[in-house]
Structures are given as structure tokens and as C-alpha cells.
Amino acid sequence: MASKxxxxxxxxxxxxxxxxxxxxxxxxxAGGLVLILLLTALAVGWQNQRAISGERAVAQKLxxxxxxxxxxxxxxxxxxxxxxxxxxxxxxSVIDPGITPYVGSTLWLQxxxxxxxxxxxxQDATGLQRLGQLSAAWVLQVLxxxxxxxxxxxxxxxERELGTLRQTLSLGITQRQLLWxxxxxxxxxxxxxxxxxxxxxxxxxxWGLTSELQMDTTLRLLGLGLGYGVYxxxxxxxxxxxxxxxxxxxVALVVLLGIWIVGTLMVPxxxxxxxxxxxxxxxxxxxxxKMNADLHTHYQQAWKDNFGVDKRWGSDLPLNKWGxxxxxxxxxxxGVTDKHFGDLWHAFEHQQRSQEWAxxxxxxxxxxxxxxxxxxxxxxxxxxxxxxxxxxxxxxxxLMSADLVKNADSLDNKHFAYQADPKLWAxxxxxxxxxxxxxxxxxxxLLSLLVLLAVLTISVLLARAACARRLL
Amino acid sequence: xxxxxxxxxxxxxxxxxxxxxxxxxxxxxYCLLGANGAGKTTLINVFLNFLSPTSGIAQVNGRDVTVEPxxxxxxxxxxxxxxxxxxxxxxxxxxxYFAALATGQKQSGVTxxxxxxxxxxxxxxxxxxxxxxxKGMRQKVGIAIAMAKEAKALLxxxxxxxxxxxxxxxxxxxxxxxxQNGVAVLTTTHDLFHAKQTATRxxxxxxxxxxxxxxxxxxxxxxxxxLYLQHMRA
Numbered sequence: 208m209a210s211k212x213x214x215x216x217x218x219x220x221x222x223x224x225x226x227x228x229x230x231x232x233x234x235x236x237a238g239g240l241v242l243i244l245l246l247t248a249l250a251v252g253w254q255n256q257r258a259i260s261g262e263r264a265v266a267q268k269l270x271x272x273x274x275x276x277x278x279x280x281x282x283x284x285x286x287x288x289x290x291x292x293x294x295x296x297x298x299x300s301v302i303d304p305g306i307t308p309y310v311g312s313t314l315w316l317q318x319x320x321x322x323x324x325x326x327x328x329x330q331d332a333t334g335l336q337r338l339g340q341l342s343a344a345w346v347l348q349v350l351x352x353x354x355x356x357x358x359x360x361x362x363x364x365x366e367r368e369l370g371t372l373r374q375t376l377s378l379g380i381t382q383r384q385l386l387w388x389x390x391x392x393x394x395x396x397x398x399x400x401x402x403x404x405x406x407x408x409x410x411x412x413x414w415g416l417t418s419e420l421q422m423d424t425t426l427r428l429l430g431l432g433l434g435y436g437v438y439x440x441x442x443x444x445x446x447x448x449x450x451x452x453x454x455x456x457x458v459a460l461v462v463l464l465g466i467w468i469v470g471t472l473m474v475p476x477x478x479x480x481x482x483x484x485x486x487x488x489x490x491x492x493x494x495x496x497k498m499n500a501d502l503h504t505h506y507q508q509a510w511k512d513n514f515g516v517d518k519r520w521g522s523d524l525p526l527n528k529w530g531x532x533x534x535x536x537x538x539x540x541x542g543v544t545d546k547h548f549g550d551l552w553h554a555f556e557h558q559q560r561s562q563e564w565a566x567x568x569x570x571x572x573x574x575x576x577x578x579x580x581x582x583x584x585x586x587x588x589x590x591x592x593x594x595x596x597x598x599x600x601x602x603x604x605x606l607m608s609a610d611l612v613k614n615a616d617s618l619d620n621k622h623f624a625y626q627a628d629p630k631l632w633a634x635x636x637x638x639x640x641x642x643x644x645x646x647x648x649x650x651x652x653l654l655s656l657l658v659l660l661a662v663l664t665i666s667v668l669l670a671r672a673a674c675a676r677r678l679l
Numbered sequence: 680x681x682x683x684x685x686x687x688x689x690x691x692x693x694x695x696x697x698x699x700x701x702x703x704x705x706x707x708x709y710c711l712l713g714a715n716g717a718g719k720t721t722l723i724n725v726f727l728n729f730l731s732p733t734s735g736i737a738q739v740n741g742r743d744v745t746v747e748p749x750x751x752x753x754x755x756x757x758x759x760x761x762x763x764x765x766x767x768x769x770x771x772x773x774x775x776y777f778a779a780l781a782t783g784q785k786q787s788g789v790t791x792x793x794x795x796x797x798x799x800x801x802x803x804x805x806x807x808x809x810x811x812x813x814k815g816m817r818q819k820v821g822i823a824i825a826m827a828k829e830a831k832a833l834l835x836x837x838x839x840x841x842x843x844x845x846x847x848x849x850x851x852x853x854x855x856x857x858x859q860n861g862v863a864v865l866t867t868t869h870d871l872f873h874a875k876q877t878a879t880r881x882x883x884x885x886x887x888x889x890x891x892x893x894x895x896x897x898x899x900x901x902x903x904x905x906l907y908l909q910h911m912r913a
Contacts, residue, residue, distance in 0.1 A: 216780060223765065223776045230767040370763030377727050378781040378828070379752035679729050 216380050220388025225395045228358055237357045238400045241350050245404045248343045252301040253411040263293040263312065267638065275633050279626040281615075282607035283533065289317035292599060292638040294592045297583030298412045298424045302431065303344035305584025314593070316600035316638075318607070319537065321544045343408065344578050347435050348571050349471050351397075352442040356463045358396055359446040361456035362389045363678060368456060373679055382674040386447060390670075393443045405432065426645045430581040437659045438574045444666035451673035474569045478562055486557035498547040502540050509539035526622040530611030537604055544597075552590050559586060566658040573658040580652035583642045587651050595640045603635045680705050680832050680863035681726060686735035688721055688887075695721040697887040698735065703832070703880075708854055708864040710878035710895075712871065712907055717884040719867035723836050726865070727757055740831055756781075756825030760837040762817040766810035770800060770820050773809055778827035786827060794823045799849060815846035822853050833857060835866035839873055851877040871907060875900045883910050 228234040270291045277285055294312045315322045363385075366372035375385065409428060413421050446463060453459035489497065510516055513535045516523040524532055559576060566573020579585035615625035649656075681703035688696040696718045703709040711719045724730040725737045728748040737744045739751035764773040771791055778794075779785050795805045798819040809817065818838055825833055833854070839847040847870075854877055858864055868874055874881055875895060881903065883891040890910050898906070 215783070219776060219779050219785075223768070223772075226772070227765060227767055370759065370761065371765060373729070373759065374757070374763050374777065375780065376729070377752060377755065377757035378777060379749050379755075380780050381749065677729075 213384065216384045217388035217391050220385060221391035221395055224362070224389060224392030228392070228396050233358055234396055234399070237354055238396060241346065241354050242400045242404060244341070244350065245343055245346045245400075246407060248341045248346050249301060249404065249407050249411055252304065252342055253414075255304075256296050256298065256301045257415075259312075260296045263296065266291070266313075267293045271637050274635065275629075277629060277632050279629060281623060281625055282610045282627045282631060283318060285627070285632065286318035286604055286607040289315055289600070290603070290635075290638075291315055292596045292640070294589075295640065295642060297588070297642055298416060298420065299427055299431070299582035300584050301411050302342070302408055303578045303582040303584055304340065304342055305344075305579035305582055306586055306589060307584050308340060310586075310589050314596040314600075316596060316603060318604055319540070321548065321597050321600065343404070344575075344582070348438070348574055348578070351435070351439050352471065353467055354400075355393060355397070355439065355442045355446050356460070356467060359389070359393050359443065360450055360460045360463050362393070362447055363451040363674075364453045364456040364459040365450075367678065376679065382678055383671065385678075386451070386670055386674040389447055390440075390443050393446070394440070397439055397443075423645045427581050427583070427648060430645070430649060431578060434574055434577045434581065434656060434659060437656075437663050438570055441570050441659070441663050441666045444663070444670040448666065448670040448673040451670065451676075451678060470569050471571050474565075475571055475575070478565045478569065478572055479558075482558040482561040482565070485561055486554050488551060488554035488558065494547065494551060498544065501547065502543050505539045505543050506536055509535050525619070527616045527619045529622055530608060530613075530616040533608040533611060534605070537601070537608065541601065548593075548597075552586075555586055556590075560654070563655045563658055566655065567662060570659055570662045573655040573662070577652045577655035577659065580655065581645075581648050583648060585651075588642055591643050592640060596638070599638050599640075606631075606634055680707075680740055681709075681834075681865050682736075682738040683722065683725070684736045684738075686722065686725055686732045686737055688718075688725060688730060689733045694887050696725070696732070699884075699887070699889050700735075701882055701889060701892065703863045703865050705831070705861045705863050706858050707880055708858045708866065708878045709880045709882065710874040711865070711867045711882045711884055712869070712874055713867075713884035714869075714911060716886075718887040719884055720836050721887075722884075723757075723834050723865070723867065726834055727752065727755065753781075754831045756828050756830035756833050758818065758821040758825060758833065758835045758838050760840050761814060762821030764809040764812075764817055764820060767808060769806050769808055770795060770812065770816070771805040773820055774805075774823050774827065777824045781824065781828040781830075791823075791827070794826050795820070797826065798822045798853060813846075815842050815850075818842065818846075818850060819853075822850070822857075825857070830862065832863040832865070835864065837867050837869065839868065839870060847873060871904055872900065875903055883907060885910055885913075 274285075274290045277288075292314050294314075296307070296312075300307060311323070361368075363372065366375070376382070405428075409425070412424050412428060416424060445466065449462050449466070450456070450459045453462060506519055507517065510519050510524075510532070514524055514528065514532065519536065520532070562572045563576045566576070576585065580587060610627055610631055611622075611625070614627070615622045618625055681701075683699050683701050685698045685700055686696050687694070687698055699718070699722060701709065711722070713719050721730060725732050726739065726744060728744045728751065731745055740754045742751050742754075744751045764770075765776070768776070771788070774791050774795060775785070775788075778791065792802055792805060796802075800816060800819050800823070804812075804816065809820070812820075821838075835854075839850050842850060851873065854864055854866070858879070866878075875898075878895045881893055881895055881898075882889050883906070891906060893903075893906075
């Protein structure tokens with residue numbers, strides 16, 4: 208046989224397998240169901256993303272408008288009223304909402320205190336939410352491998368039972384050509400199903416974006432395509448390895464369904480609990496009480512060092528120093544909150560990393576992390592927003608305190624009678640936050656991608672080993 | 680063309696083949712007779728390298744089947760008792776697929792239809808899904824695959840078992856045609872009549888051994904039957 212036919216043979220096998228999948232109805236029924244779910248998830252995701260983006264943009268505008276339209280008032284009162292900032296909804300939350308429904312989207316920037324993000328959609332959800340949110344990412348991560356199992360469980364085992372494997376192998380083709388052909392056939396089925404969904408996702412994600420964001424989002428989409436492509440290829444080679452190894456297609460199906468249940472439903476939950484055990488994070492109460500105790504110590508020290516007093520905001524400190532005292536007090540707390548929030552976020556990130564490494568055994572964990580990261584809906588993006596919001600809060604707070612030092616401290620006992628000119632409010636800029644770019648997304652999620660590629664290599668080797676044995 | 684030299688195959692303590700030696704030259708139709716479990720199918724599997732001999736050498740066109748399995752398979756065509764094809768594909772599509780795998784190149788629809796016509800399947804039948812085919816029709820597709828492959832040797836494992844007399848006779852004619860074209864044919868059967876009618880040489884196997892070898896022209900049907908029964912009772 209000519210060497211160029213080495214490449215043609217897998218293509219012919221793939222074409223034959225594809226015709227079989229098409230004609231025996233498996234591609235229509237199983238694939239069609241997955242495609243409908245995928246398109247439904249994209250439509251729902253798109254509607255949510257548009258609605259949320261619109262609401263947040265309007266709310267951000269109105270909130271800032273409220274801030275700058277304040278009348279004359281004491282700047283510290285204004286700082287206590289503060290303002291709200293809203294996390295922009297990433298365009299690719301259409302595909303993967305990630306942790307967004309669970310961590311909230313709105314931060315209240317107020318004097319003295321770094322707030323937690325509020326308004327989590329999951330809080331308002333019904334009990335049905337506990338079953339999981341329908342998203343394109345979920346469909347691909349959980350139902351994608353199941354579809355490949357349904358299509359490919361009998362790729363080798365079924366042909367062995369039918370006798371066609373004997374017929375095929377008597378023709379002088381290699382078992383490796385057969386493996387590549389079967390993999391290509393399954394890939395063709397997925398391509399037929401996923402191409403329309405991919406085009407729909409592209410249109411839904413890019414609709415109404417600026418050209419700069421369109422480029423960023425397109426690159427992210429390509430990244431997601433790469434990640435999901437590697438994941439589904441892993442599933443293809445595992446399915447083929449088991450089908451080649453199993454004596455009957457029934458055994459292959461049972462083993463593969465077992466792997467699917469353990470790998471997509473059971474282990475991910477266990478891995479999450481294990482990651483929390485290995486990298487413990489404090490409870491909300493523990494976190495708040497430790498940080499408050501630490502803040503108290505640092506405040507006390509700062510007041511003693513700067514003003515020689517033990518009691519904060521007591522009568523020992525003359526009112527002509529209250530503006531300075533606000534600055535000292537706030538700055539004494541910045542390092543403490545940075546440390547405590549930093550430690551907390553580090554613990555979360557370590558939990559995340561543990562799960563990415565666990566992807567070597569259960570690739571859905573690595574994919575989940577990669578998908579959220581590239582879509583801009585993971586914890587790293589949430590942290591970036593929280594840090595930017597805190598910087599904005601400090602800017603607002605510092606500008607208000609600086610104005611008090613300049614204009615109110617000199618009034619001695621009439622410090623609290625000071626009313627700032629409304630022009631002061633406009634010195635605090637709008638919160639113009641943008642999510643980290645695509646380069647940062649890839650950099651942060653390189654480990655997940657490498658883990659997925661490593662698992663793909665292992666699964667290809669497994670399938671090759673299974674096909675290197677006598678198949679008859 | 681086909682040569683077995685002292686081929687032995689054991690499965691645990693069971694000896695499926697015991698020092699079997701035979702040669703099938705181009706143009707020969709060598710028919711192996713024997714009861715179930717005599718080792719006929721095992722020998723076919725050894726030639727196909729689906730089983731490795733425990734000892735001895737099996738060669739196709741001078742090549743050891745265990746050393747050059749792909750090369751030797753390319754010189755062979757295999758037709759089992761029941762040619763297994765893909766039921767959702769038509770006869771033409773099955774032939775197109777298997778012929779492409781066998782030869783490494785696609786053949787035109789006209790060529791494939793002619794091959795099917797040569798084995799007695801018209802265009803209407805060729806376009807039907809194989810799931811609707813009778814056993815005889817499937818066997819014909821198997822022969823068409825072998826013809827498309829232009830194999831130098833045919834290995835047939837009880838190919839006429841279950842065929843009606845007319846289909847079996849048609850099948851025998853196709854084998855004779857192939858042998859006239861210089862193809863070496865090794866076939867197994869239980870059917871003494873078919874063996875006498877079709878074969879140029881006949882071998883009788885019993886418990887893994889080739890116990891008799893004779894020329895079909897040198898023996899009558901009744902002598903063959905008597906000889907066969909004599910070996911089976913011994």
C-alpha cells in the first residue's frame with residue numbers, strides 16, 4: 208500500500224464511521240439533544256449577559272450621578288454615604304458564568320471599611336438552582352463526554368462482536384490506522400454539532416462590543432475552543448481505549464458510564480472538599496473577628512505613635528486634628544486589610560491550584576478552571592475587580608480626608624460645621640474598571656492548559672497501548 | 680503461494696494444530712475437510728496472523744506471516760462463514776470501503792458496480808442496505824471485495840455453509856474462476872460434495888493433524904466419503 212494511503216486510510220474509516228453514526232440515528236438523537244441544550248444555554252446566557260450588563264451600566268451611571276450631585280456637606284459624611292461600583296459582566300459569561308452567580312457583582316465603597324461583594328444571583332435563585340445552572344460550559348463539560356461515550360463505546364468492541372473488525376483487520380491495515388480513523392470519525396461528529404454552536408457563541412459574544420473588546424473576546428473564544436477541544440479529544444481517546452480493551456460492547460458501556468459518573472459528578476465535588484481541607488480558608492466569622500482584632504491593634508498603635516493617645520476618636524484629641532486623624536486611621540488599616548484579604552484570597556487560589564492539579568486525574572477540574580479563567584469569570588478576575596474597587600474606595604476616602612485636613616482642621620471646634628463645596632465630589636473620578644486582558648487570562652491559566660495537554664498525551668498513549676494488543 | 684511447515688498451535692493443554700504442513704500453489708483450490716474442532720479455522724487464523732503458531736512457519740508468497748503480517752495480509756483475501764458487513768451501508772458502500780482499505784486507493788463507482796455484477800449482484804441490489812441482504816448476497820460482496828483486492832490467495836472458512844444449493848453452486852463457479860486466474864484458494868468445509876466438485880486438492884484434518892491429502896481428480900465422490908468416514912471413526 209502506498210505510504211500516502213497511510214493518511215487516507217484513517218480518513219476512509221472516519222467517513223464510514225460517520226455515515227454509520229448518521230444512519231443508525233445516534234448522531235441525530237443524542238447529538239441533536241446536546242445541540243439543542245447547547246443552543247438553549249447560549250440563548251439563555253446571552254439574554255442574561257445582555258440584561259445584566261445593561262442594568263449594571265445604568266446603575267453605575269446613576270450611582271455616580273448621585274455622588275456628584277450631592278449638596279454641600281461634610282466630606283466625611285459623604286465618604287460614609289460612599290458609592291457603589293458594579294463588576295462588568297464579561298462577554299463570555301454567555302458561555303461560562305463561572306463563579307459570578309456565587310460571589311456577587313456589587314461593592315459598596317464607604318469610609319473606613321473594605322466591603323465584601325454583594326448581590327449574588329444564587330441568593331435569589333430557587334431550590335432548582337441546586338441542580339446546577341444550565342450553561343454552554345456545563346453542557347460541554349458534563350454532557351460532551353457522555354455524548355462521546357454514546358457514540359463511541361462500541362467503536363472496537365461492537366465491531367469485534369459483529370465480526371467486521373475481523374474483516375477489516377484481514378485487509379492489511381494497521382491497528383493504529385484503525386484507531387486514528389475511529390478518533391477522526393468521532394471528531395467529525397463533534398465538529399458537525401459544535402460548529403453551529405461555536406458560530407452562535409461567536410455572534411452572541413461579539414454582539415455590540417467595541418472593536419478592541421471584539422478582538423479580546425475572539426482570542427478568548429479561540430482559547431476556549433482549544434481548551435474544550437483538548438478535553439473532548441481526551442474523552443475520545445479514553446472511550447476508544449476502553450472500547451478496544453473491553454471484551455464486549457456492554458462491558459465497554461458499563462465501564463465508560465462508571466468513569467463518567469465518577470469523573471464528572473462524584474470526584475469534582477470530593478476534590479473541592481479535599482482542596483478546602485488541604486488549603487483551609489477561615490469561616491466568614493473567623494475572618495471578620497481576626498481582621499477586626501488586628502485592625503484594632505494597628506489603629507491603637509497608630510494613634511499612640513501619631514497623637515500620643517490610647518483612645519480613638521476620644522476627647523483627648525483636639526478637633527483640629529480630626530482630619531489628620533482620619534488619614535492616619537485609614538492608612539493604619541490599609542496594610543491590615545490587604546494582609547487579611549490577601550491571605551484569604553491566597554487560600555482560595557491555592558484551593559483552585561489544587562483542583563487544577565487534580566485535573567491530571569479528573570480533567571474536568573482543569574477544564575473548569577481554564578474555562579472560567581479564559582471567560583473572565585473565575586476567582587482571579589473577581590479578585591482583580593475587588594482590588595480595583597478597594598483602590599477606588601481609598602482614593603475617595605483619601606480625597607475626602609485631604610479636604611478635611613485642608614479646610615476643616617483649621618476651624619478648630621467648628622470642624623464639624625464645615626461644608627464642602629459640591630465641586631469636591633467631582634474630584635473623585637468615575638470607576639472605570641476593565642477586566643484583565645486576554646494575555647493575563649492565558650498566563651493565569653497556563654497550568655490548567657498544560658494539565659489538559661498532559662492528560663491528552665496520556666489518553667492517546669493509553670488508546671495506542673489498547674490497540675497495540677491483539678484486538679481479536 | 681500458501682505454505683504451512685510443521686505448524687503447531689496449542690491453547691493451554693489443548694493442541695489445536697499438530698505439525699500441519701501443506702502447500703497451496705497458484706491456481707489450486709485446496710479444500711480442508713474435517714469435523715468441528717479439527718483445526719481448520721485455526722489454520723486459517725494462523726495464515727491471517729490472528730493467531731501466532733506455537734511452532735512452525737506459515738508463509739504467504741514466501742513471507743512469514745508473523746514477521747511481515749501486513750504484507751502477507753495484502754496478498755490475501757479472507758471470506759468467513761458469514762461475511763460481516765456494515766448493515767446500515769449499501770452493498771456498494773461496503774465494497775467501496777473495504778476495497779479502499781484493501782488496495783489503498785478508491786475505485787470508481789463504475790468499477791465497483793461491475794465487480795458486484797460479476798459476482799451476480801445487480802445495481803438495484805448493490806444500492807440496498809446490507810441489513811436486507813441474504814447470506815448468499817453477503818458472501819457475494821465478500822467475493823467482490825477479494826476481486827477488488829486482486830488477492831493472490833483466498834482463505835475461505837466454510838463459505839458455503841448455510842447457502843442454498845443454487846447459491847453454493849454459484850459460489851463454487853466464482854472460486855473456479857478465481858483459480859483459473861492464478862489465485863491460490865484454501866477453503867474449509869464440511870460439505871464433501873462441494874469439496875469434490877470444487878477442489879483440485881483435498882486435505883482431511885482430525886484433532887489438529889492433517890491425516891490425508893489427495894488430488895480431487897484421483898478419487899470418486901463415494902471413495903472420498905468412505906475415506907473421510909474411515910478417518911473420522913479411527
